[in-house]
């Protein structure tokens with residue numbers, strides 16, 4: 001067991017204020033951190049923007065030894081490392097982008113067996129490499145391996161939407177270091193995923209040691225809405241621009257404008273994200289919005305690193321011309337800008353979890369924010385074909401089934417005109433209590449209108465199946481990410 005400080009539990013309020021510059025804990029953060037500091041394994045499932053990162057970062061600052069944070073996305077690691085370094089915490093990351101000098105520094109630090117680094121962010125792929133494993137063994141022998149934190153832990157399960165096979169190999173940690181506590185954190189797991197994650201990591205074999213915190217997925221400040229469309233109507237662009245102009249008009253009204261100006265905000269500064277399904281659509285939509293006088297920029301995997309960094313930095317700084325990021329799913333987990341006022345899904349996403357994870361980028365400051373999804377039955381069929389075609393062969397037998405189930409749950413959610421959106425989401429994630437929805441979804445706002453909009457907006461199933469048979473909307477070239 002790594003060494004722990006005897007006074008560590010008393011330190012947590014002080015560390016929260018001094019190192020993290022935050023006044024109070026959010027509900028449950030204290031209990032989670034205490035459980036971690038007491039040496040338990042910890043499973044945390046909490047809504048997007050809950051503040052899960054603090055739950056492993058604060059113990060890492062207090063405890064002796066190094067915390068290894070395993071994270072699936074480079075951008076997510078970089079954001080967290082930058083924020084920690086700005087708070088004077090010695091956090092680092094080892095990944096394919098790490099400069100040679102920094103890499104050498106980290107390896108030397110690990111080789112001492114007594115690393116000064118508090119948190120080291122790595123990919124699951126690196127954790128599978130023998131060289132890295134040997135270095136961790138040296139640290140462990142010196143009783144300096146404090147904890148393993150697995151962020152976005154749903155990626156471990158082949159029943160989860162973002163499954164990555166190297167996450168499965170993280171079972172090595174418990175097998176090799178049975179005394180080192182493991183924390184896993186996720187916003188989007190259902191019951192099957194949860195059990196699979198725990199079993200894979202070997203945590204369910206030690207129930208006395210494991211503390212589980214499952215909080216609601218509910219985000220009451222997100223206004224959820226499905227907007228119905230079809231290939232024939234092709235009206236997303238006009239619909240969206242009309243909506244945004246309505247928002248500008250309301251913000252431009254006299255008293256609101258004065259309020260905004262007093263707060264140093266521009267009327268047109270309404271930061272948002274539009275998720276598209278392909279690079280081509282991402283580029284063309286951003287260009288069309290700019291043409292319509294709206295500050296929108298594309299963000300996808302094929303842009304240079306410099307371009308992506310610049311776009312992200314200028315969007316985060318609320319610069320004119322950078323209000324809206326039009327992105328593929330390359331822009332998702334871990335984006336932590338507090339004033340994102342809307343997230344639009346231009347097309348149906350590929351999974352229920354992906355949809356909610358991306359919608360969760362909105363309203364992280366707790367203020368009302370809009371999430372709408374443009375849904376057409378033609379897109380539903382296209383996404384279905386994509387999932388059938390793209391499911392990785394090494395995803396395991398459950399993976400394809402899980403992906404298709406998730407997609408069909410999302411289609412059912414889109415076509416449901418009889419229930420609260422928030423309630424459907426919480427039920428999907430295995431919650432039994434119905435969350436409060438204060439007119440924050442299209443069903444609560446106008447159930448009769450919702451039914452009418454679906455009937456008017458969607459192509460009929462008969463038409464869709466005829467088109468499918470005739471190959472009427474088979475042009476998937478536009479749909480490759």
Ligand SMILES: Nc1ncnc2c1ncn2[C@@H]1O[C@H](COP(=O)(O)OP(=O)(O)OP(=O)(O)O)[C@@H](O)[C@H]1O
Nearest residue numbers: 022024025026048049050051052053054187334336
């Ligand atoms: N106790 C706190 N007081 C104030 N702000 C907090 C507190 N805890 C966390 N935050 C802030 O909340 C924001 C969200 O935290 P974090 O990025 O850890 O969310 P998350 O739960 O990982 O969400 P997601 O799953 O969406 O990535 C961050 O800006 C963080 O600084």
